[in-house]
Ligand SMILES: Nc1ncnc2c1ncn2[C@@H]1O[C@H](COP(=O)(O)OP(=O)(O)O)[C@@H](O)[C@H]1O
């Protein structure tokens with residue numbers, strides 16, 4: 001297996017149970033697989049959602065709050081809980097994790113963007129696993145989606161993939177990949193295995209979020225795929241409840257839906273390791 005720099009994004013629908021609490025079985029398996037992949041020499045960045053959902057559940061609320069201050073308070077509570085659990089689990093496997101919270105303004109400013117890129121490189125080259133989320137308690141681009149560039153963790157994961165010159169972006173969701181239509185609305189649709197061109201036809205297949213806690217749905221995943229593939233990075237969407245599939249993906253198996261990076265654009269990291 002060639003050494004790769006991999007970004008793995010996991011969605012709220014995968015990481016939480018219906019009551020909003022962390023799905024510990026899923027998180028444990030994911031951390032175990034990521035730790036193992038890292039032991040094999042790969043560099044791993046985890047982009048995690050679920051802070052808001054885990055937070056409002058821990059605050060004793062039964063549904064997602066509607067007002068911004070309470071949503072942002074929930075994000076603060078949930079992020080603390082998420083990172084505490086990730087840190088404990090990565091420690092169990094002898095790994096060191098680090099938290100990075102960012103928002104659009106960090107990337108608009110050249111100096112902040114460079115600092116961020118340097119931080120990722122410093123962590124990754126030391127074998128530390130960055131755990132990334134949008135800084136929801138400070139910014140509200142994600143929550144209100146005013147900013148079209150940023151605004152959800154699918155997009156965030158794509159931006160992190162570019163910033164880190166990653167080789168591969170893997171998006172773990174509650175579906176097996178991109179279907180010909182939303183499989184929660186039409187159970188007869190087929191899974192699309194490979195997409196080499198993200199055109200209007202592909203964009204038209206994508207619907208919104210499939211659960212109350214998911215925010216972007218398939219459309220933000222396709223936009224993320226369009227961003228990374230235009231920079232030569234492949235993206236795979238697959239089922240998050242089976243993290244062991246990550247081994248097969250790294251071995252080149254046809255798992256989920258693979259969006260093929262444009263061949264003319266090879267990432268700097270690829271050039272470094274060729
Ligand atoms: N064409 C499609 N193929 C697959 N899933 C789709 C499609 N259109 C809409 N969806 C919905 O997108 C959902 C995944 O997005 P989302 O709910 O935001 O999850 P996550 O929390 O993983 O980001 C699926 O559960 C599904 O209902």
Ligand SMILES: N[C@@H](CCC(=O)OP(=O)(O)O)C(=O)O
Nearest residue numbers: 012049050051052153215216
């Ligand atoms: N930053 C938010 C996640 C927003 C988001 O994009 O969620 P999802 O669609 O589940 O990936 C949080 O941590 O709750």
